[in-house]
Amino acid sequence: MKKPLLTAKEIIQNTEISKPTVMKSLKHLSELGIIRNITENKWGQIFEYSAYMARINSGCDTDEHRS
Secondary structure (H helix, E strand, C coil): CCCCEEEHHHHHHHHCCCHHHHHHHHHHHHHCCCEEECCCCCCCCEEEEHHHHHHHHHHCCCHHHCC
C-alpha cells in the first residue's frame, strides 16, 4: 500500500478485489490487530495500518524532534 490510511472503497478501486472479500479481509485484519478502524462510521470507514502509524508516531515523541 502506498499510504497507511485507506478506505474499503480505495482498496476495491486499486486492487479490483470484490467488496465482500475486502470487507471480510478488513474485519479479519482488524481482529488480528494489524489494522484499526479509526472512524465510527458505518459507511466510509477509514482503516490505518497500526504498526506503521505507531512507528511514525513514536519518532515524533523524542526530544531530538522538538524545537
